[in-house]
Structure formats: C-alpha cells, structure tokens
Amino acid sequence: MKRKWRAARQYLRRMSSTIKTIFGMPDYDRYLKHWYANHAAPGQFPMTEREYYMCALRDRYEKGGVTRCC
Template sequence: MDVLRRLVSVVRTVIGVPDYERYLRHMHARHPDCAVLTPAEFAKARLDARYSRPGSRCC
C-alpha cells in the first residue's frame, strides 16, 4: 500500500499537480504561527503561477 501511495505521489509530481500535503507539512514545520491557505486557495495560487510565465512548456 505504501508503495502504491509513493507511486501515486511520484506520478502526480511528474505531471505537475500541486502537492497540498507537502505545503501543509512545510508550513507546520517552518511557519507554525502563519495562517495556511485552504486547499482551494492553494490550488488556485499554484495554477495561476504555472500558467503566467514562459518556461512551463516547450515546443
């Protein structure tokens, strides 16, 4: 089961899905007093960043 979950996480990162869990872990570890984004806010912020600059896609 762990292998499967690991595989899913690898595939998701490769195709470029933002990883909310990792963001949460990071915020809890490093910035415990800061407010965290909700999953929806996080997803929106990530997508906006990805599609607003050259360099996310090639010919």
C-alpha cells in the same frame, strides 16, 4: 487488519504524491508538511486546498514564460 489498511493508505498517498510530482501537479499534503515545519506561527494558517491549487495554477500559467520541459 487495521495496520494493513493504514499501510495501504500510506502507500497510496506516497504513490499519489510521486505521480503528482512526475506530472508537475501541486501536492497539497507536501505543502502542508512544509508549511507546518517552516512557516507556522500563532495566528497564521496555511492556505486552504482550493487556495493552494489556484495559487499553483496562477504560478504555472500566468508567469508569461515557457512552462514546459521541451
């Protein structure tokens, strides 16, 4: 039974990540995986979820350029 719940949670996480990617929303879980794989060092910590979303919003809306597909 636990295996089924674990599989269901994993499926929902993947679907959530896919939907966020389609709509251009930032994905904190993917950021953490990338950060730990490429940038982790002793004494350094990844951004908190709130910091990550605020940074993503600034990057998207404060660039001054067009941020849409059409």
